[in-house]
Amino acid sequence: MNCPCLQIDLGNSSAKWRLVDDGQVLARGRYGRDDPASREALLGVAPVPVAIWVSSVADAEHESQLVTMLGERWGVEPWFARTPAHCAGLSNSYAEPQRMGVDRWLAMLGARARCADRLCVVDAGSALTIDLVDAGGRHEGGYIIPGARLMERALLLDTGRVRFEQDPQYDLAPGTSTAQAVRHGIALAQAGAVQQALAQAGEPAPALFFCGGDGALLRDLLGEPGEFAADLVFEGLQVMAAEQGTQ
Known part of the structure; x- marks a missing residue:
């Protein structure tokens, strides 16, 4: 370029x-x-x-x-960019590839460009998405879960008595106030989802990549495994553009 x-x-x-x-x-x-x-x-x-x-x-x-x-x-x-069936050695698992969010696809492309082994992309934004790719570039499947702020918004909207003015940080320790219990419970759910997805994935353990607005926080909550790559979607965008000869 x-x-x-x-x-x-x-x-x-x-x-x-x-x-x-x-x-x-x-x-x-x-x-x-x-x-x-x-x-x-x-x-x-x-x-x-x-x-x-x-x-x-x-x-x-x-x-x-x-x-x-x-x-x-x-x-x-x-x-x-639109989600295809194949690109740059990555194969889509969806029967209708275009139904996969292109941000998920591009994040996997970006991670694949960094790592030729089995890998897992955790994108923590409005939604928490977890996607697995095998060493041959085949998408094994993934998960889509409400993100931390969406969880909190849903809880506050649908539960009239859950209200708080404090703004505690996300943490895995048991909360000793309603504010802490909400935030720490959400942190536990987000981190637990990733841990369970990795347990379900089995061996060989995939290389972990985190991205998204809450990606660094979630990586910290999990004890800093893997790599935080803030621009993973952009990196995948560059891979796909190069593959398609876009100028």
Whole structure:
């Protein structure tokens, strides 16, 4: 890559982005559709990026809004990664490959580029996803679980008496207040899910990769096994773009 490429990881409500040139990350940030300052930061990141690559789990309307915004600013048509059956030695286990979230697929591609052995990708964001890939590149399957903040939101919405003003950290020790009991219980559920998934996976034990907004925290809760790779989705986006000859 010899010219700036804008890479965007688009979610349902916000996006992460980074600007890359010749393998170097020049800038990064977050964009929210209802946040004018973040919009200006994104649109002011480069005079004209040569390419715009997008990983998106948003709906068609939000994708269209992004395309229009980027087109009006730079006149560049974004390339959207879509989940295929095979790419760069990775094989999808889904009968309908396009139904797998492309962020999960790209995170596995990114991990696969780092490790040729059996591996497990733990993406801790709005959802906690856990995906296993064997040494031959075959997706063995995975799990999708509500993420920590989604768990907390559901508990507070559906349980009228569970209310607290404190803001304790996530921890695995038993809580001695309602606030601690909620946060520590969620931490226990998240860490326990990963531990159970790994126990279910059997041998050989997979190399562990963590990503997502809560990935580093979850890795710490588990005693720091494996590697935290914040840009794993972006790394997979680069692998897929190169495989497909995208410029």
